[in-house]
Amino acid sequence: AETDSLSPVVSDVLDPTDLECSLCMRLFYEPVTTPCGHTFCLQCLERCLDHNPKCPLCKEELSEYLVQRQYCKTVLMENLISKYLPSELMERQKIQQEEMAELSNLNKNVPIFVCTMAFPTVPCPLHIFEPCYRLMIRRCIETGTNCFGMCLGDNLKGFADYGCLLEIRDVKFFSDGRSVVDTIGRRRFKVIQHKERDGYNTADIEYLEDVKLAREEGWSRYRELPEAVITQRCVCVSMCQKERIEGHFGPMPEKDSELQACPNGPSWCWWLLAVLPLEGRAQLPFLALTSLKDRLSGIRKVLLFMAQSKHR
């Protein structure tokens, strides 16, 4: 009742621009107030802190605030907005939902991390420190897709035409804003168009799957590839190397009884590609192949070549 009696007064003195974020110049969305008393949209503040851990208005040091990651929503501000600017708030929420829907699309404008080779089913731990990638990872989590594309860099195009969709399994944040992101490879894709958004690369992509063959004749020699690696010791695995490899990529996956059970082919095939001492440029064509047979025979050739050059 008390707030109701205040209403006319509040609406008289309330200027909608008082409820605008000084960073995006729009009505506050999920407003948070810093220890220095300045209010911003949560997402706007986070983007600023990616670059510099200081208040965007008064330059107060906010490192401690950043470490705690406890952004308290400014409830009073939210209540004021929903009470006195309901239609503006609805418009603002609509824009926000449209942005989220756009960011959730895993075919168009998909965020691309340009760094290394990644393969389906193989773990890919990442160290994030660049502001643009902090934003990218945060968005992947906010939208709930938890996914982004990983591509190898390319001098001409910026990034390669083939890549692997990674799914975030865990993120650890550090006090200085860095984070370690634990991801695993999901699907392979072909880049249809190279794009950009807010300082990071994006792409329109098309997913790749192996073409399933009715018969697996003459494939028996490929089934033995995992053993071949171990017995020929092509991947020259000393104990210490083995630990390093397994620490990064996990242990070699079990052999599947059916080679074509999954549209990506057997996991051990990707694991082998990841651990073989091949350069990214040499690994890339394997990602693009949609013939399991070609992929397996390619790996076999690499192994034979390595065995021969060892005997020389």
Ligand SMILES: [Zn+2]
């Ligand atoms: Zn804002």
Ligand SMILES: [Zn+2]
């Ligand atoms: Zn401030």
